[in-house]
Amino acid sequence: xxxxxxxxxxxxxxxxxxxxxxxxxxxxxxxxxxxxxxxxxxxxxxxxxxxxxxxxxxxxxxxxxxxxxxxxxxxxxxxxxxxxxxxxxxxxxxxxxxxxxxxxx
Numbered sequence: 001x002x003x004x005x006x007x008x009x010x011x012x013x014x015x016x017x018x019x020x021x022x023x024x025x026x027x028x029x030x031x032x033x034x035x036x037x038x039x040x041x042x043x044x045x046x047x048x049x050x051x052x053x054x055x056x057x058x059x060x061x062x063x064x065x066x067x068x069x070x071x072x073x074x075x076x077x078x079x080x081x082x083x084x085x086x087x088x089x090x091x092x093x094x095x096x097x098x099x100x101x102x103x104x105x
């Protein structure tokens with residue numbers, strides 16, 4: 001009978017431990033690694049959690065050809081030329097026509 005009580009205690013302890021671990025494993029599903037092009041972070045349809053200052057808008061204009069990568073590189077080049085202290089660009093849609101240049105605080 002002593003072995004049976006120990007088994008119940010062990011099972012109870014394991015059940016409590018599993019419940020505690022389930023609540024402790026709260027994973028932040030809103031974090032991501034942000035790609036960089038030429039040292040400038042590129043946020044597409046997202047915004048950084050870190051505080052930042054808006055530097056200005058960069059316009060690429062309507063582009064009928066070219067890969068997404070080349071259009072992003074063009075936006076980064078324009079941002080670096082117009083705002084030399086730029087840390088990141090933020091694209092609010094997938095047209096690649098314009099982006100916001102930002103500087104982290």
